[in-house]
Amino acid sequence: MDVKIYIPYESAELYITQIAEDMQTMKSRHLEMVQELEENFQIASRENQERTIEKIRSHYQNKLNALKRILDLYQEKVEKKNTHWEERITTVSRQNERLQGEQIAERRRSREEALQWQREKNKMMELFSTRLDLLHSHQASTLQELQMARQEVGKVQEMLRNSPQEKGQQEAPPTDAGDILENDNGPVQQTEGCSDTELPLEGAQARLEELKESLYKREREITELLEAKQTPIPPIPVAQPSCAVLLRIVVEKAHDICSEVSEARLLVDHMFEENRVALAQAREKLDHMSQMTADDNNSGEEVNSAPEWLDSSDEYASNVLLLQETLRECEITQMALDCIRVGDRPSLSDCDTTPELDEILGKGEGVKSVGQQLLLLQDQLKQVREENRKVVENYTSERTMRKKYYNMVEDMKGKIRVFCRIRPMSRAEAAQGGAIAVGRLDDYSVTVETSRGPREFQFDRVFSGESSQEDVFQDTSRLIQSAIDGFNVCIFAYGQTGSGKTFTMVGDRDQKSPGIMPRAFNSVFDILQENATKFDFKVSVYMLELYNDRLQDLFVSGAEAQSRRVEIKRNRKGLVFAQGAETKEASSAGELFAMFQQACANRHNAATKMNVESSRSHLIIGIMVESRNLTNGSVSFGKLSLVDLAGSERAAKTGAKDDQLKEANSINKSLSALGDVISALSSDLPHIPYRNSKLTQIMQDSLGGNAKTLMVVNVSPSDCNLDETLTSLIYATRVKTITNIAQRNLESKEIAQLKEVIMKLRSGQPVEDEEV
Numbered sequence: 001m002d003v004k005i006y007i008p009y010e011s012a013e014l015y016i017t018q019i020a021e022d023m024q025t026m027k028s029r030h031l032e033m034v035q036e037l038e039e040n041f042q043i044a045s046r047e048n049q050e051r052t053i054e055k056i057r058s059h060y061q062n063k064l065n066a067l068k069r070i071l072d073l074y075q076e077k078v079e080k081k082n083t084h085w086e087e088r089i090t091t092v093s094r095q096n097e098r099l100q101g102e103q104i105a106e107r108r109r110s111r112e113e114a115l116q117w118q119r120e121k122n123k124m125m126e127l128f129s130t131r132l133d134l135l136h137s138h139q140a141s142t143l144q145e146l147q148m149a150r151q152e153v154g155k156v157q158e159m160l161r162n163s164p165q166e167k168g169q170q171e172a173p174p175t176d177a178g179d180i181l182e183n184d185n186g187p188v189q190q191t192e193g194c195s196d197t198e199l200p201l202e203g204a205q206a207r208l209e210e211l212k213e214s215l216y217k218r219e220r221e222i223t224e225l226l227e228a229k230q231t232p233i234p235p236i237p238v239a240q241p242s243c244a245v246l247l248r249i250v251v252e253k254a255h256d257i258c259s260e261v262s263e264a265r266l267l268v269d270h271m272f273e274e275n276r277v278a279l280a281q282a283r284e285k286l287d288h289m290s291q292m293t294a295d296d297n298n299s300g301e302e303v304n305s306a307p308e309w310l311d312s313s314d315e316y317a318s319n320v321l322l323l324q325e326t327l328r329e330c331e332i333t334q335m336a337l338d339c340i341r342v343g344d345r346p347s348l349s350d351c352d353t354t355p356e357l358d359e360i361l362g363k364g365e366g367v368k369s370v371g372q373q374l375l376l377l378q379d380q381l382k383q384v385r386e387e388n389r390k391v392v393e394n395y396t397s398e399r400t401m402r403k404k405y406y407n408m409v410e411d412m413k414g415k416i417r418v419f420c421r422i423r424p425m426s427r428a429e430a431a432q433g434g435a436i437a438v439g440r441l442d443d444y445s446v447t448v449e450t451s452r453g454p455r456e457f458q459f460d461r462v463f464s465g466e467s468s469q470e471d472v473f474q475d476t477s478r479l480i481q482s483a484i485d486g487f488n489v490c491i492f493a494y495g496q497t498g499s500g501k502t503f504t505m506v507g508d509r510d511q512k513s514p515g516i517m518p519r520a521f522n523s524v525f526d527i528l529q530e531n532a533t534k535f536d537f538k539v540s541v542y543m544l545e546l547y548n549d550r551l552q553d554l555f556v557s558g559a560e561a562q563s564r565r566v567e568i569k570r571n572r573k574g575l576v577f578a579q580g581a582e583t584k585e586a587s588s589a590g591e592l593f594a595m596f597q598q599a600c601a602n603r604h605n606a607a608t609k610m611n612v613e614s615s616r617s618h619l620i621i622g623i624m625v626e627s628r629n630l631t632n633g634s635v636s637f638g639k640l641s642l643v644d645l646a647g648s649e650r651a652a653k654t655g656a657k658d659d660q661l662k663e664a665n666s667i668n669k670s671l672s673a674l675g676d677v678i679s680a681l682s683s684d685l686p687h688i689p690y691r692n693s694k695l696t697q698i699m700q701d702s703l704g705g706n707a708k709t710l711m712v713v714n715v716s717p718s719d720c721n722l723d724e725t726l727t728s729l730i731y732a733t734r735v736k737t738i739t740n741i742a743q744r745n746l747e748s749k750e751i752a753q754l755k756e757v758i759m760k761l762r763s764g765q766p767v768e769d770e771e772v
């Protein structure tokens with residue numbers, strides 16, 4: 001049964017109002033809760049996001065750390081390899097030097113031997129000419145006698161011809177003569193008559209005999225003389241001990257090289273093997289030929305007759321000779337190579353008593369063969385040296401290439417490039433008796449002899465005292481192109497006073513050897529000229545001096561310079577500019593150079609103990625190049641800063657007093673501020689103290705900034721300046737680790753146009769509609 005409860009209207013209204021109010025309260029509470037929940041959700045999602053970000057960050061940090069570790073490992077490896085190669089190079093260069101020394105000694109020895117040979121030859125020539133003279137005189141007298149003999153023979157023949165006639169005349173009339181003959185006295189008379197006619201004949205015969213005898217005698221003498229002429233020249237007494245020593249030294253040295261240089265050892269082994277094969281082949285061929293000769297001899301009818309082909313061909317004989325010669329050479333080479341490999345020390349007496357060698361050398365030609373053998377060994381030594389040289393060359397070029405690519409990578413990373421230039425020893429240093437303590441090892445390394453042994457430094461390029469201004473500039477010209485392409489480029493020289501900074505940056509006094517600055521002026525305008533069809537260029541320049549911590553405009557002099565206030569400012573992009581300094585436009589290298597000369601004339605120089613024309617200020621030249629691309633209208637702004645720093649110095653050493661002492665203090669202060677900036681940058685410190693000096697303020701965009709920077713560290717080679725040189729080199733090494741963030745200053749056509757409009761508006765010029 002339904003029970004109905006009636007609530008009075010007022011109460012019901014009250015309840016309903018109450019319920020409505022409660023519901024309203026609940027709703028607002030719910031809304032609050034929803035809002036709270038939403039807020040919580042947002043907080044939670046933000047936290048989530050942050051956690052994710054943190055996770056990603058740590059992930060990448062880990063990755064970065066891993067990469068860093070890999071890089072470190074790689075660098076360590078590279079350094080290890082570097083040291084390994086350097087050691088090898090040092091060993092090889094030392095060997096090379098030793099070999100060169102030996103070569104000189106050998107050359108001297110062979111010159112002496114050649115002189116001795118010459119003397120002996122002259123002696124023999126004299127002997128020959130006296131013999132020839134003798135022969136000639138003999139020949140002349142023989143001819144004379146022959147003439148005489150011929151006359152005598154003529155006479156005898158005449159007499160012989162006349163005698164039968166006379167006989168006929170005597171026998172012809174059968175007269176009294178026969179009677180006479182028949183007389184008792186007749187035969188006597190006849191005999192007498194006969195003996196009268198035969199007497200001259202007998203005399204002629206005797207004379208003939210005499211002549212014959214004399215002719216034989218002459219003939220014998222001439223034959224003897226001729227024979228004497230044909231007898232071999234007695235062996236020239238070459239200084240055998242020197243040969244023996246030379247042979248021993250050559251073999252010893254070759255063995256030393258082989259034991260120290262593995263490539264040489266391999267080469268000798270290879271040569272030995274090749275020679276062994278050649279020797280076997282030559283022997284085989286010679287055996288074969290002798291066998292053929294013997295066969296032909298046996299098959300021939302006459303035992304002693306030579307084979308047909310032997311008779312018919314001279315070629316055969318010469319082939320045999322050639323083969324014998326080859327065999328002999330191979331055998332000598334074999335012995336020499338064996339000695340070199342094993343390290344035997346042959347002496348000439350050994351050679352003389354070794355029957356094997358006797359056989360090879362040939363008894364009568366001992367001296368000549370030793371000479372030949374020496375020549376052979378010298379040839380081989382030359383070959384080994386040549387190979388050695390090639391190996392060294394390969395090492396060097398490989399090392400150079402590696403460093404070149406390493407530098408390129410560093411350059412791309414934005415590392416500041418550092419060149420080191422060692423100037424020649426100055427007269428003052430030579431007079432002080434200073435020894436050379438700093439030297440260039442190769443294109444990239446410099447070595448310093450310190451009291452604790454040699455210390456090596458690596459740079460992007462190293463120039464020695466012999467390097468020309470052109471050599472130094474050649475490697476900097478790439479940066480000038482960068483300045484024109486819209487980069488900020490800074491080239492500065494650093495080093496102790498008198499180390500050659502001004503020589504490097506400016507050149508010598510009369511500009512016979514211009515330095516980087518004048519060369520850069522030419523180079524800028526040469527590049528502009530080359531690109532004149534593609535770009536429109538504008539070149540402007542300021543030249544400043546930082547003297548006693550005060551910036552001075554070098555385009556003005558005297559009182560005006562004193563009154564003008566030049567301040568270092570940086571634009572929004574962080575680029576440094578000199579406010580208050582005059583900026584002049586230049587349209588040619590000549591014009592720029594004239595401005596430079598004017599500026600140099602206003603610069604502060606003074607003589608110090610260390611340098612007769614010491615720069616007492618820092619010279620700063622800024623060349624701004626604005627180039628408008630004629631094809632796309634884009635504009636780029638590049639700045640080439642060229643800085644010749646004043647020299648760091650020790651007051652005591654330079655002999656500075658009064659004003660000069662003040663100058664020196666100011667220079668040293670600014671340089672030490674520069675040192676602090678370099679230290680902070682190289683140690684990655686959060687704060688870089690650029691503001692400590694005007695010099696560091698000027699160089700702010702070049703060191704750790706957005707410029708491409710090249711520093712030339714100049715050093716003296718003398719041990720008198722060893723401390724300063726070491727300090728400079730250590731600083732320079734630190735600078736090398738600083739990374740810049742080089743950026744191109746490029747604006748699109750539109751921005752460039754708008755800027756132009758603003759400029760026009762500022763200067764109150766009218767602006768066309770289409771310009772905007």
Ligand SMILES: Nc1ncnc2c1ncn2[C@@H]1O[C@H](COP(=O)(O)OP(=O)(O)OP(=O)(O)O)[C@@H](O)[C@H]1O
Nearest residue numbers: 423424497498499500501502503611614615646647
């Ligand atoms: N590479 C070089 N070849 C020949 N002479 C040199 C070379 N470098 C320097 N010199 C000579 O050495 C002397 C000192 O050089 P320089 O004036 O350039 O030194 P610096 O470092 O600028 O000195 P400072 O800091 O005192 O101005 C000069 O006479 C210069 O001609």
